[in-house]
Amino acid sequence: MARSAPTVAYKPKPGEIPTNPGVYRFRDADGRVLYVGKAKNLRARLSNYFAPLHTLHERTRRMVTTAASVEWTVVDSDVDSLQLEYMWIKEFDPPFNVRYRDDKSYPFMAITLGDEAPRVIVTRNRRIPGAKYFGPYPKVWAVHDTIDLMIKVFPIRTCSDSSYKKAMTSGRPCFPGQIGRCGGPCSMKVSIEEHRAIVDDFVAFMSGGDQRFTKELTARMRESSAAMDYEAAALYRDRLQAIDAVLNKSALVLAPDTDADLFGIAEDELAAAVQHFVIRGGRVRGVRATTIEKELDIAGGDLVDQVLQRTYGNAAGADIPRQVLVPAMPEDAADLEEWLRGRRGKTVTIQVAQRGRKADLMRTASLNAQQALMLHKTRRTSDYLARTQALTDLQEALDLAEAPLRIECFDVSHLGGTNVVASMVVFEDGLPRKDQYRSFGVPETTDDTDSIYQVLRRRLAYLDRPEEKEPEQVEPTADGEVVTERRRARFAYRPQLLVVDGGKPQVEAAARALRDAGHEEVALCGIAKRLEEVWLPGEEYPVILPRTSEALYLLQRLRDEAHRFAITHQRKRRRRDIQSVLAEIPGLGDARIKALLRHFGSVSALKQATPDEIAALPGVGPKLAAAIHGHLSGG
16 A cells, blocks of 8 residues: 655644634744735635645745644635735745745835925934835835925925924024925915815825815916916916926826736746836826845746735825736736725736736836846955955855855755755855756755765765766756766866755755865855744854854855755756646546646645636546546556
């Protein structure tokens, strides 16, 4: 009898998990929340995590095996689960949920509506009580230019709070008011009530009401001209010119009545970049860039779901537009729309920009996101001084005899002990040498340390026989090319530093491989993911590098690149395995195979499905469903 595939010990018993909508949390042995997720059907979603370990994605398997328990909370509706998921992610900051990081602290234009006489300021502080924000702007000077033009049309207060109080107490205009730079009550030209009305117009214009003000000012200018009040007509003319100048800074990209937020996203296995275009009155009023670090395998609509939750979780209702344009539709788009409608108080629609000017703008945002992702991945590496500093810092921190000009980093990836692969990435002078990357097949094992030992022994063997050729049966590189004889010789280059992905156990296994191979002259360290600790062989405590250290950034890049390369290779092998199993079934083509895997998630889940459940999938009738079930069950 075949032995059942391994899974985790804390797997709930059959029937324990309810079929209601809800939110679930995975915790480690210390009770720390590792991951928070929501589900329309808790039993169906959680069963994906408790499939045999070798069927799980490598990063999902890592989360499941790190956890020691799972718990869930049933809610009344899918919208309630969305709200609870967001609240718990904010509260617990789970390490396996996606991490968001703004690329920079952008300047905003803020109107302090909570003040007696609101003023307009430039700020990076998003927590001013009662303030209304516009932007973000790419540069501080861009905000000042816009304000200079706006106060010509809507003269509101610009002076400091101390100047305002002094003017209102003394009855003398504030200094900015004396030189025509402040239009608040402290200028002694308007009352508090009149000033508040001008502030309301200022906010309305910046919120997208430019067409109304243009028409009103044009009508007043013509009326004044017809009445021969040329002084007033000139004033309205100047204000119209100021409005035109403000509008020309932001080209009309969509219909004038369009209020929308557009999200362009670029992603790879480990990270994503988001470009958020704020469109009001058909014009791009602000752009915000965000970088996302992904621990689990999340992409497409699921990633859009997380982005929208993060963007609007704490947003005021007035900041949520009528329309949200995304590159891929989330599975629970209807629930997200209901959630946004509850926050905004009005209808909100989520759409995929597929054609016309919206699709053109989406391509622009996506291109910006791709460039931002590339910049995120290569930031500081193009700077020779930064790379030199990183290597020098690394030499000092690890007490090396020389700067590590050639560094090799190793990562092991497997699925519950099967399909074990290891990756080796090479950096020279702080830059990746992709032509020298290599992947290794490893005999099946559930012990990462043993895998590290085996791989390093194989790699170090070439240091003793640099002229020998490798076996003819070598695995292709990432671009599909077979390693040539010239590249085999490069494999013998001696590294100054070996880096392993892991903590103390992995480093000790690597040190044992160095000793057994007779190459203890090669320096070694490991970088642990959780706290970014750097471990050295034989040391009781890790080296803690500053978070802003160039050396830490270089080690992180090495670790992430080795992880990416290992996952890419394993995904190709796994895809071949899955496709080969299903391709044997007569009548099952590529399109239906993709639909089955997308619906059931894995071959393992498909094996557990009944013929009726398989037949419920569009395009799969009872006869084909019976053939699939019979083939996978060995019938």
